[in-house]
Amino acid sequence: MRTETPIIAARLNGRFSLHMQADGSVAAVSADLSVGLGQFSAAATARAAHLAIGLPLAALAGKSALAKQLHALVRRLAQHGLLDYHLGPPGGAQDLVVIEPQVADYWPQAAKLSSSDTIVLSRFAYLHRRGNEMVLQSPRAGALFRICDPAIAAALALLSRPHSIGKLRKQVGSLNFDLLGLLLDSAMLLKLGAKDGDGLRASEGDPNLVLWDFHDLLFHTRSTEGRHTDPVGGTYAYAGVMPPLPAVRPPWPGKTIALGKLAAPEPASPFARLLRERHSTREFDDRNPVTLAELAQFLGTTARVLSEWKGGRDVDGVPEVTYSSRPYPAAGSAYELELYLAVSNCEGLARGLYHYDAGGHALTAIDVPPQQLHAMFTSAAYAMGASGPPQVLITIAARFGRISWKYASIAYSLILKDAGVLLQTFYLAATDMGLGGCAIGTGNIERFAKMTGLDFHVEGPVGQFALGRGRKDA
Numbered sequence: 464m465r466t467e468t469p470i471i472a473a474r475l476n477g478r479f480s481l482h483m484q485a486d487g488s489v490a491a492v493s494a495d496l497s498v499g500l501g502q503f504s505a506a507a508t509a510r511a512a513h514l515a516i517g518l519p520l521a522a523l524a525g526k527s528a529l530a531k532q533l534h535a536l537v538r539r540l541a542q543h544g545l546l547d548y549h550l551g552p553p554g555g556a557q558d559l560v561v562i563e564p565q566v567a568d569y570w571p572q573a574a575k576l577s578s579s580d581t582i583v584l585s586r587f588a589y590l591h592r593r594g595n596e597m598v599l600q601s602p603r604a605g606a607l608f609r610i611c612d613p614a615i616a617a618a619l620a621l622l623s624r625p626h627s628i629g630k631l632r633k634q635v636g637s638l639n640f641d642l643l644g645l646l647l648d649s650a651m652l653l654k655l656g657a658k659d660g661d662g663l664r665a666s667e668g669d670p671n672l673v674l675w676d677f678h679d680l681l682f683h684t685r686s687t688e689g690r691h692t693d694p695v696g697g698t699y700a701y702a703g704v705m706p707p708l709p710a711v712r713p714p715w716p717g718k719t720i721a722l723g724k725l726a727a728p729e730p731a732s733p734f735a736r737l738l739r740e741r742h743s744t745r746e747f748d749d750r751n752p753v754t755l756a757e758l759a760q761f762l763g764t765t766a767r768v769l770s771e772w773k774g775g776r777d778v779d780g781v782p783e784v785t786y787s788s789r790p791y792p793a794a795g796s797a798y799e800l801e802l803y804l805a806v807s808n809c810e811g812l813a814r815g816l817y818h819y820d821a822g823g824h825a826l827t828a829i830d831v832p833p834q835q836l837h838a839m840f841t842s843a844a845y846a847m848g849a850s851g852p853p854q855v856l857i858t859i860a861a862r863f864g865r866i867s868w869k870y871a872s873i874a875y876s877l878i879l880k881d882a883g884v885l886l887q888t889f890y891l892a893a894t895d896m897g898l899g900g901c902a903i904g905t906g907n908i909e910r911f912a913k914m915t916g917l918d919f920h921v922e923g924p925v926g927q928f929a930l931g932r933g934r935k936d937a
């Protein structure tokens with residue numbers, strides 16, 4: 464039996480269909496959304512109708528006017544996250560692999576490979592069950608791969624050891640160069656050079672990855688926004704499955720010691736009063752914005768470096784390490800957290816993004832596109848259910864390597880604990896200064912990476928805090 468060579472085809476998300484108007488305007492329409500895509504020729508719109516079952520990407524290549532129009536239309540759909548990419552025989556009857564983009568700008572590109580190349584699976588790639596499907600994912604990858612052919616899953620298992628492509632393809636006929644090239648482009652696979660040995664704990668082409676454990680990088684990308692497409696936030700995912708747990712844990716049975724009589728219920732000190740006064744403020748008085756002097760005081764009180772010191776030599780094989788002391792506690796005194804201030808309305812400070820240099824107690828302006836700053840404020844307002852942006856949005860970013868160098872497998876959990884400590888420090892300082900603030904549980908790590916040019920696994924958001932002068936009537 465002759466097997467047809469698999470091709471890559473783009474397919475429109477099943478919830479959407481394309482609506483074409485007589486004037487050539489095209490929109491992707493679902494039950495509750497319509498996304499305008501622009502105007503196209505009759506030939507392009509007729510061909511685009513194939514997106515419902517699969518439009519071969521080869522149809523977008525070439526210099527003809529039709530190919531260029533189709534390319535523009537398909538790229539627009541891709542930017543809106545409305546496409547999957549299918550690898551299988553022409554006609555779309557039987558998929559071998561379906562690629563689901565996970566980042567906004569994913570575009571399938573097969574890296575060039577030859578039979579003599581040696582490849583191995585990335586240590587960040589994992590195969591797991593999702594419903595009735597088997598999916599290959601990696602926190603590094605811009606897309607996930609739904610594996611529809613068990614022979615391909617078996618070949619991936621073989622790739623726990625390096626294999627030359629020629630030998631591998633003799634063992635698994637359905638593995639073609641396109642699929643291997645796509646997996647390589649997504650960093651699911653690595654190409655090993657002569658000096659790379661067995662590919663174990665390799666830098667994977669980026670020395671900053673050496674310090675990441677698999678579970679920590681996965682946790683980071685799946686508990687933030689930007690590098691996956693699942694809903695994030697208060698989604699009440701289990702509301703239909705089981706009732707909520709009680710707000711307060713029912714007491715244990717047994718003898719109790721009542722504490723109420725032992726201490727007065729009223730706050731006994733200014734600090735106890737501060738704790739009671741602390742609350743979240745989500746609406747801000749934009750006619751009375753926070754001032755630069757207040758911001759300086761807030762940052763100096765909460766986050767400034769107080770001293771630097773050296774240590775570490777006492778442990779065998781450990782070099783001398785420089786540490787710092789700051790107003791809040793931090794695991795191992797690593798102080799891996801950095802503050803980035805998105806300023807919307809602050810008297811004496813222009814709108815923009817700034818890095819707080821905790822050592823020099825200074826702000827450094829970072830040039831960022833205004834629309835990305837706007838998107839950041841919009842997301843923060845949405846997360847708080849607020850009517851407008853916070854006056855200052857503080858992103859707490861971690862320099863991951865600073866803490867994983869010492870703590871490895873528990874590094875990410877320590878980072879989140881450190882972020883919690885800093886958030887409460889912010890709350891208390893804001894309350895003490897008569898300002899208002901609110902922690903924000905979500906943050907987009909891809910947007911931050913784009914704004915700063917820092918790779919998501921080098922330095923990135925692990926928390927946010929909205930700050931400003933609270934509105935008295937809110």
Ligand SMILES: Cc1cc2nc3c(=O)[nH]c(=O)nc-3n(C[C@H](O)[C@H](O)[C@H](O)COP(=O)(O)O)c2cc1C
Pocket residue numbers: 741742743744745846847848886901902903904905
């Ligand atoms: C880690 C953390 C994440 C939070 N995320 C959000 C958020 O995304 N949006 C929001 O409106 N409030 C957020 N909050 C604020 C809580 O909703 C608030 O602390 C809680 O309702 C108790 O109210 P209070 O702070 O006024 O005492 C967060 C608080 C914490 C500590």
